[in-house]
Amino acid sequence: MGSIDRRGLPVDLSHHINTKSKARHPSPLKDIIKFMNYDGMVSLAGGLPHPSLFPLEQVNFECLKPSASVSKDANGEAADLMRLTAGRGSSPGDLDLTQFLQYGSGSGNRELIELSKDLTERVHAPPCEYDCILHPGNTNAWSKVVGMLCEDDNFVIVEEFTYPSAQALWIPLGIKAVPVPADADGILSNKLRDLLINWDSKTAGAKRPRVLYLVSVGSNPTGVTISAQRRREIYDISVEFDLIIVEDDPYYFLQYPGYQTPSSENGCQAKTTDEFVKTLIPSFLSMDTQGRVIRLESFSKTLFPGLRLGYFIANPVFIERLLRATEVETQDPAGLSQAFTLSLLRRWGIDGYLTWLQNLQLQYRTRRDWLLDAFYSNFTVLAAENSPLVETQGLVACVKNKDDVLRPVFSFVDPGAGMFVWSKFYFGGVDRYTEIESESLDDPEQTFANELWKAWATELVLLTPGSYYHPWQGADKVTTKARGAEPRTAHFRFSFATPTEAQIHAGIVRVRKVIGKYWG
C-alpha cells in the first residue's frame, strides 16, 4: 500500500474482475508458509530445491554511471563504469544473491517493490491507495490485465491507431477493438463520450466496453501524447461510465520539448531531477482518485528490453488478482533481472535513476531532431494552416511538382515523446494513384500504399505500413473505406529509435527520391 495515510480509498471496482479471474484461488500451500517461520520448526513440507545445489556463486555487473553520457560513439569511447556485485557470501554492501536464485512468492523481491513505490510517489504521487507487484515485461503485464478484466467477445476501447501486439493477444479471444479518433492532443474526449452514450448492446452484440487501453505518452505508432486537459476529460468520462484505464506507458520519461528548426538551437541544459519530473505530463495515475487506473511500468524499456521486468501499479483489489494469475502463469520475473535492477537502483538511488532517464530523454530527443532535420532538408515543411491542407493539424511536408506548384505529400505531428513519427500521405492528384483508383479495386489506397512501400524497399529504405496499426474490428472491416478513413490517404510510421544520424539522412533522401517520382 502507498505510505501516505491521507490517501483516499478506492471505490469498489471488483465487478470489473471477470469470471475466470474471480475463480482463481490462492494455492493451499500458502496456508503452510506462516508455520514455517516458527522457531525450531522442521519443515518436511516445502519442495524447494536446496540452495547449495545451485551452481551460480557470484555475479558482477559492470554498468554505466547515470551521470555519464549514456551515448558512446561507434569507436567504443571508454565509458564511465561501476561494478555491482551479488554474491552468495555475505560481503557487506553486496546484494545477497541466493534469494534471487530460489523460487519467489510471485510478487517479486520486496525491496525492489518498495523502490518501485518510492519512484511512484516521486513521479506520480497517486491520490488513491494502491499496491505494486513486479511483472516480466509489459507484454506479459497486458496479457494478465486482459485475463483479469475482459470476458471473451468484449470490446476494448483503443486509440484510432494502436500497437498491433497488444491486439494480437486478444483477437483469438473474440475481443474486438472500438477505436476512438484522435487529434494532436490524443483521443477526442467528446468522441469517447459519444461512443459510450450511444452504445447499443444489441447492435454491437456485447455490453458497453469497460476497458480503455492507452499508450498515452508517445503512442506507438502515432507519437502523440495526450494533453493534460484531455486527460482530465478522459478521466472524468471513465468515472461517469465506469471505465478502467489501462495506462501502458513505456515512453513516459521520453517526453521532449517541441522541435525547433534548426535543431542545434534546441536547449539541452541538464535539470535537477525534481525539475525534470516537473516537466513530465501528469499521468492518469496521478489523477486517479477512485483506483480505476492500472499502470504498466517498464524497466525493460528504460534499461534494456532483454531484462523482461516491470511493475504493475493498481488498486489493491486488482493487484491481488494479478498476483493469483502470476502464481500459476509465470511465477516471479527472472531472478537475475531482479538482482541486476535492485543492485542498480540501490547504487544509483531514485535520483540516479531519474538522471539516467533524463539522459535517455536527451538521447532520443536528439534522434527525433535528426529525423525532423532530415524532413526539413528534403521537403518544404509548412504549418498545416499555411499549407494546401488547412483541414489537418501539425506540419505538412510538401514538394514542388513539375509546374513548380507546391503539393502536399504527408502531414505529421512533431512527436512530443517516444520513438516514432506518424505520417499521413495524401494520394489525391498523384497520377499513378488515379490510375489505380480507376481500376475500381476494393481498396485502391492500400494498393498504392503497398506499391509505394515496395518502391522504397527497392531504394533501400524501410518504413512501417500504417495498416499494421489499424484496430482489429473483425475480419470484414479491413478496407480504407470500410474503416471510414479519409479517402485517398494512407499512413506510414517512421522510427528514429535505432538508426544513426547518417542513416536517417540517407534514408529520408531515398524516401524523397521515390516521392519525387510519384508526386514530382
Added chain:
Amino acid sequence: MGSIDRRGLPVDLSHHINTKSKARHPSPLKDIIKFMNYDGMVSLAGGLPHPSLFPLEQVNFECLKPSASVSKDANGEAADLMRLTAGRGSSPGDLDLTQFLQYGSGSGNRELIELSKDLTERVHAPPCEYDCILHPGNTNAWSKVVGMLCEDDNFVIVEEFTYPSAQALWIPLGIKAVPVPADADGILSNKLRDLLINWDSKTAGAKRPRVLYLVSVGSNPTGVTISAQRRREIYDISVEFDLIIVEDDPYYFLQYPGYQTPSSENGCQAKTTDEFVKTLIPSFLSMDTQGRVIRLESFSKTLFPGLRLGYFIANPVFIERLLRATEVETQDPAGLSQAFTLSLLRRWGIDGYLTWLQNLQLQYRTRRDWLLDAFYSNFTVLAAENSPLVETQGLVACVKNKDDVLRPVFSFVDPGAGMFVWSKFYFGGVDRYTEIESESLDDPEQTFANELWKAWATELVLLTPGSYYHPWQGADKVTTKARGAEPRTAHFRFSFATPTEAQIHAGIVRVRKVIGKYWG
C-alpha cells in the same frame, strides 16, 4: 528440426489445436524483417531501442565446476569456481552480451536452442521430427500448452494425485481433471483404457479427453516413476485414442537406485556420462513415433529456480503455435537467464552438464536416503506383503501398540526419483479416529488428518496434507467418500529437498512422537 534425416514425420495432429490458438496470426511486422538484412538497407521501420543506451556493459558469472562436488557444507568450504564473461566488447571467447539485452524473436537464442537439441538427441533420440523453442519456466510452459490444446470445459487426464499449481491454472477455465488410479509403476494403463472406452460425452458434459498430463518421473506428490513397460502401454493407448501426452519432467535426471538399508551400503560410484544416460528410464518422447508428446524441459530445476528458463520439445506444428503465443504473451525468456545458461553450457559442454546432473542426482539421492533412514530408525518398516496390510504395495511403517501388537501406521513407496515420499496413513483402529467417525461428520478422514497435521505442527514438524493434491473434479466432490478413496485413510507428503540430515532425523522423531500418542 532434429538433425537425423531418417527420422519419421509426425502424423497430422493439427486438429488438437484449439479454436483460440488457431486464431493466432503472426505479427505483420515479421514480413519486414527479411528486408532488413539487405545490403545497405536503412530501416526506419523497427522500433528497437538503441543498444548504446543500455547501461549494462559486462556480466561476470562465478560458477561451480561440474566435476566438483556440488554440495558445500554449512561452513562454506571453498568451492571450485570458474568465471564466465558476457561483454559488449569483442573479447574472443566471451559471449556477446548485446544480443541478450535487445528484444528477441520469441523463440530464444539460436545457439542455446541448438545446444538444447544436442542434449535432446543425446538423452532421448526422438524417433519423430521435432523442434525446440525456449520458454520462461515450466509453469509458463504448461500455461501455453493448455492455451493451445484445451477448450474451456474440457477434461484433462491426470494422475490420481497431481501437482496443484498445474490444476490451479485451468480451474478458472472450467476445465476438470479426470484422475487415473496408479500403483508403484505409475498410472494403470488398463484403467486409462477403460476410462477412454467408456467415456460418455452426454454424462460427462464434454468430449472424450484428449490431453494426458504427466509428471512421469518422481511425480509430485507421489514420488512414483512410471515404469518402461507401463510407458509403452500408455503410449499405445495415446495412439489408439488420439491423446496428446504432456510430459512435464523436471525431475528426469533425479532418478535413484532403490534404497538399501543401511543406506551407507548404497554404491555411489561415478559413471561416465554415457553410462549415466543409460541408467535413465526411456522418456515418452523417446518412444514417440507420431509427434504426440509435448515435453517440457527445465533449466530452472537443474540449475536454479530463479532462472525461469526451459524449453519445449514438440512436433513442429505445436512449436509454431507455441511461438505465436510466446510473441504476444511473454516474448523471449529474460536475456540474463539465457546469457548465463548459454555461457555455462558452452564452458561445461553437454558432457559437463550431464556430469552436473549426475552429481545432482547423487545429492538428492543422499537426501532420500536420510529420510528413509529416519523412517527405519523410528518405525518397524516391513514389506507390504509381510505387513498387516497385505493389500497394499511397497513398504509399511508400523509401531507397536500398548499390547505390544505391531500396527500399521502408513505405507509408502521408495521414491525412485524426485524430491518427495508420499505416504498413506491408516486410521482404522485409532481410538481418536473412531470417536470422530462416530460423530457422523461429512468427512471424518479429513477431520482427523487435520487434527494430526496440527498435532505435528505443535511438535514443530510440518508435512504437506495429501488433500492439496486431489484432482479438481468440480466443487462438489471433495470428501474422501465422494472421491471414492479408501475409507479410513489419508495421505501426507514428506519432502527431502530442503532440510539437513539432522533436521530430517529430528523431524521424523517428532512425527513418531505424535503417532505414538494416537496409535500407541
